[in-house]
Amino acid sequence: MAKKPRRKCASQSCREWFHPIRDGQVVCCYECATAVAKEQTAKNRAEVMRTEKKRQREEEKTRRHRQAERRQAVKPxxxxxxxxxxxxxxxxxYxxxxLxxxxxDRHHEGQYHAGHFRTTGANPELRFNEDNCHKQCSACNNHLSGNLINYRPALIQKIGQARFDALMGPHDLPKWKRDDYIQIRDEYRAKLKELKKQVAA
Structure with missing residues (x-):
């Protein structure tokens, strides 16, 4: 009977060439078989540990996500x-x-606000209207109550008479709820990120 083609021993500590005696033989001797079994056991144990650590990480991630949702749910x-x-x-x-x-119409080193022409107190429906809000220094916004005498002509010049008239017209008061504010928050965070990306490009 012809010898089976020789092959390398599967034991990492051996790797000697040998002629298998039977089909499926991957080691040259009993000692190497024992070594390969130990190596395989160690590999299996390491794989089990990796799987367990991954499962624990996923569980921890899920737990933190649920905690965050619960914290959000109780916020006013x-x-x-x-x-x-x-x-x-x-x-x-930004x-x-x-501008x-x-x-x-001044540039200075002081603090700048996002100043509303029509106030959010009197016109809450225009709180998130971009035509109603523009960069304004803290002196005009805080100390001059918006400095509306000078705000008006500058606003008309900036957005045009038609958009100004639309801004001054009647507006429905939206019934914003928690999810609406979350959506608005996420929308403007995304718009700011996109704007910064365009500037950096």
Whole structure:
């Protein structure tokens, strides 16, 4: 009977050439068989540990996600309004970053706000209207109550008479809920990110 083609021993510590005696033989001797079995056991154990660690990470991720959802669920509506307003204001300030204050037409080193022409208190429906909000210095916004005398002509010049008239017209008051504010927040965060990406390109 012809010898079977020789092959290398599967044991990592041996790797000697040998002629198998039977089909499926992958090691040259009993000692190498024992070594391969130990190697395979170690590999299996390592794989089990990797799988277990992965499962634990997934469970931890799911647990943190559920905790975050529970924390969000108990937060008051004002929390989401503030988040949406902050995201909107950040976008407005970055959109107008190269422009002077809409009211006093000055560039200065002071703080800039996202100043609403029609106030959010009297016109909450225009809180997130981009035509109603522009970069404004803190002096005009805080100390001059928006400096609306100078804001108006500058706003008309910036957005045009037709859009100004539309802004001044009647508007339905949306019945924004928690999910609406979350959507607005996410929308303006995405718009700001996209705008910054365009500038960097």
């Amino acid at each position: 509506l004002n929390y989401f309004i503030r988040q949406a307003q902050q995201a909107f204001n950040d976008f407005i300030r 959109r107008d970053r190269h 002077p204050c809409i009211s006093c």
